[in-house]
Amino acid sequence: MEILLGAPACLTPLGPDLPTTLAAMRAGTSALLPSPFPGSEDPVHIGRVDDVWLTGSGRRSQRMIGRVVRHTLPRLTRNLRTEPRTCFILATTKGDVKALEQGRPEDTMLPVFAARMGAAQGFSGQPIVVSSACISGTLAIKLAADLIALGEFDHALVVGFDEASDFVLSGFLSLHAVAAEGCKPFDDARDGISLGEASASVVLSRDRSLFTEGAVAEYIGGGMGNDANHISGPSRIGEGLVRAVQAAMDSAGLAATDIHHINAHGTGSLYNDGMEAIAFGRLGLGHAPVNSYKGYFGHTLGTAGLVETLIAVEGLRQGTMLRSLGATNTTAMPDMDILRRTGTPQETFY
């Protein structure tokens, strides 16, 4: 069965939609800007979505989601709100956690948040909420594809959302996990993450005719694995990642030599990026050009896997691999082909 992705949309610190975001990335722009933060002596670099891109009324979270859903749905030949055998999946780590900051903890519960989001977007029924930390967005794509492959549904709307909050940033600062300036994934001098925020949406379907502009990609496989190492630190040998990538390649029937590009997580933390380099080496993927998008707009938490997949697909459709912004000196990872130039596969070869 063919499972297709189409009608992608995103809202990022770099722009109100996918083309604007990608154009800014191609130009090498970073949206990570310093701003004062309570409890931090120095300004902290954060990637924020500009409120001028948000229309309508209501919670900022719902407006961020509404913006991408309203961009996705009209690019379908049928009304997904009333289309039978359709599921709605939300990927998020903290949902509307700002409600907690405002003294309303009951509004932060993710099923409550998701129900409001579904109703606001005109869907009946409770959305499926995937909340598996930073892999939520990627896992939501896989879950949607698996449910379609199993015949449970014909179509899935996948939405990702996370907002830059005091709640999360104060926590990362307490862990000394935040970069002094904008994060520098895969660079020798990387010193932590930068927080970002984004929303994104895409439709997966077994029906190619659903997409007015055609499908943008086909889902051919996915995998996941538990790291089973530590709740806040990755396995030094990338055990979970190795298992996940191997499962993804196996399910797609691909060998390491078939892989020609990797869009990595690349958070900019010392251990994460080192772990990824080790994992890709163990998998025999050292030949594949690697990038991280975190240097452009930060770590968007549960949205990251979704928004970055959509950007990677759109970039490749334009024949472009993006440079890993912030990776200037990469001598500590000699076995990885870290992209330091944006261009076509030929242009990035050096």
Added chain:
Amino acid sequence: MNVIAHSRLKGGVLSADDRELLRAQGSMENVFRECYKELAMDYPKFHKMDAPSKLAVLVTEPLLQRARQEGADLENRMGLIGMSHCGSTVTDEEHWAVRTETGLASPAVFVYTLPNIGLGEITIRHRIFGSSLCLLDHEPGTELIQRSIRVLHERDGMEWIVCLWSDIFADRYDARAVLLGPGPGAPADANTLRTLIST
């Protein structure tokens, strides 16, 4: 897949396969401590966990011990489904209280402010490297549970699955779990799951 075993922890009572393992009095923390002793876990990391993680680890412990006895390949073929309504809300509130009262956050509290952390603690304790899903819903509905089981079993090749509903808010807690696998037991159909998890 068949239901090999099931467990529950609620109102001071820990049970497995409808057999009462422990009845404890007092605060939630006290009940959890008594359960830990009863299960002879010998796992010091347990005491560092937040309450939702302790609840998830405790209610699944009898099932994963059973799976090990049955010869299950926990490392490669055990899938986990963790569902909840409140997720990490009690810990989220604690983190935010520390932040507002002291102006700084506590790293030991912050690292638990994710709904899937309890699942993570289970994978670490039992060295489980397979697939897992953390889903949030108003209630443990059988339809979503059955779909999740199909994904882990038919798509990810998990031969064994522990499916967990655990919820904790203020001092109320309720956790139920089932172990599914290839051995003899009732088929994991909607009726069985409704009885064991959804009610």
